[in-house]
Amino acid sequence: MFSSSVHYWLEFYVGAYHALKRGYSNMDVLVALGTNAAYFYSVYIIVKALTSDTFEGQDLFETSSMLVSFILLGKYLEVVAKGKTSDALSKLTELAPETAVLLTLEKDGSVISEVEISTQLLQRNDFIKIVPGEKVPVDGVVIKGQSHVNESMITGEARPIAKKPGDKVIGGTVNDNGFIIVKATHVGSETALSQIVQLVEAAQLARAPVQRLADKISRFFVPTVVVAAFLTWLGWFIPGQLHLYPQQWIPKAMDSFELALQFGISVLVVACPCALGLATPTAVMVATGKGASLGVLIKGGNALEKAHKIKTIIFDKTGTLTKGKPSVVQTKTFSKIPLLELCDLTASAEANSEHPLSKAIVEYTKKLREQYGSPSDHMMDSKDFEVHPGAGVSANVEGKLVLVGNKRLMQEFEAPMSSEVEEYMSEMEDLARTCVLVAIDRVICGALAVSDPLKPEAGRVISHLSSMGITSIMVTGDNWATAKSIAKQVGISTVFAEIDPVGKAEKTQGLAVAMVGDGVNDSPALAAADVGMAIGAGTDVAIEAADIVLMKSSLVDVITAIDLSRKTLAKIRLNYVWALGYNVLGMPIAAGVLFPFTGIRLPPWLAGACMAASSVSVVCSSLLLQLYKKPLHVEDVPIPAGPGDGGSNLV
Structure with missing residues (x-):
């Protein structure tokens, strides 16, 4: 002693x-x-x-x-305050199971063997079997089976999320009621769980600028x-x-x-x-820990302090205000060619493209073929495939020149546009839909209207931000007609359309500006803004460039981040x-x-x-932040009706 x-x-x-x-x-x-x-x-x-x-x-x-x-x-008492946050992080790290069932698959997907191994030995592209009641060992993508997964411990979402082939799953979440096979995409320190812990720990160690006042x-x-x-x-x-x-x-x-x-x-x-030395760090520690439990990852006291000063927020459109999952909502033919044949030619030309629009068209064609009783995965042979940036694609499908794209592509190949086509395009743009024209041998034969639905909470969030004294702006690479239509639906009055990534970054210059985005093209703006907020479902580049990560990909958490920042500074x-x-x-x-x-x-x-x-x-005052509640919940947000409430997917 x-x-x-x-x-x-x-x-x-x-x-x-x-x-x-x-x-x-x-x-x-x-x-x-x-x-x-x-x-x-x-x-x-x-x-x-x-x-x-x-x-x-x-x-x-x-x-x-x-x-x-x-x-x-x-x-x-200071250590106790730190410990409460550290305990929460420790519980997160303990969510991942110690073992996993590793599968060896044939090319046709049949199982050759399965063996139980330590989760730490899993590598990327491994196949894992997860039965009902088991935890997902690592981040991955479902390749077989359907289920509902409880992600509340990561995202705070109380309701189990439906999962089907192609959907992402997060390590540490619980598979509720179905058998699924998952392909590992992120393991070890790359998983969402590990990233959460690392970000919060780094945030707690960083000194907030307001701490300089105490010094x-x-x-x-x-x-x-x-x-x-x-x-x-x-x-x-x-x-x-x-x-x-x-x-x-x-x-x-x-x-x-x-x-x-x-x-x-x-x-x-x-x-x-x-107590003066405890005033800032204890509050920052508790706030970052509470934010993490609500699905808002704040990268340090600097981001926390800057967020409370925000007066203007710039929103990207695709994947931020909209869901980022475009789908074909309407078709139109301008010739006697049957719709199925038109879609077959279009999907065959688009099959080699990775563009979201292309995927939406291919998916629509598969469903259409199923309705007609044809094989859904059948594609015609295509040659001379070529991407025309910002315009569309062209390909030779069974001896026919197929053009799929916008008005500029048609003009490049001198495909004449009738008044009927012009009128239909204008109508679709008024409905905030992207009109994809299809020309065969330089004759426009039809069009597909693609819609990227608005997130149901978008309008309510913009309205709430306005009540907080924050101005909302939309910056997008999409055309002016679509951009204005989307902005009108959510209540944004200031719009900048047809802007490239560098232009987006330039728009963030000013006093107390935040940027909310999800794509690679948003990363320069996220880094340039006073506070960058990345949608959790976005790209790794965007998340890395941001100061705050919204893990649930909900716009409601933009309000949560700013409100938590204001409460913490107070x-x-x-x-x-x-x-x-x-x-x-x-x-x-x-x-x-x-x-x-x-x-x-x-x-x-x-x-x-x-x-x-x-x-x-001081410590007790800081610990009261543990009682913080969101000012706006997803349950409070009405879901808009009507298939037209959406926009294009062009960024």
């Missing part, structure tokens, strides 16, 4: 030494001065009592130990306190020596020097800015009031202002208790 006490005692002296060596003072300097003054005065009392038969004095050894005890109590206050405050303590000692010692106040004021077994010294030590101790300011309030009220009492009138004085050990109380108040 003795060695442990010495160890804690030495920490303050080492901290004070390093601070003075660098030319500034901190909390450790005050602690060292206060404990040293009490201790060495007590040694003086003992020595004098041993060498004099008539001397009576009161030692202050207990004062030194009490001071250190109360200061360590404050530090313990500046401490640098000036400590020397001021030392001077105040010295003046307090002089203010009591000199009048005592000159007998300017009644001798009965001096307690029994004390002299004027000892009384003055106790007042001086009490000033040193009660003014110790321990809490930090309240913490400063608690921290400095004790000093402002305690220092005059410790200096003995009330003693001549009431006989009340603050002994050094009691001053230490008051100083510890300020730390307790």
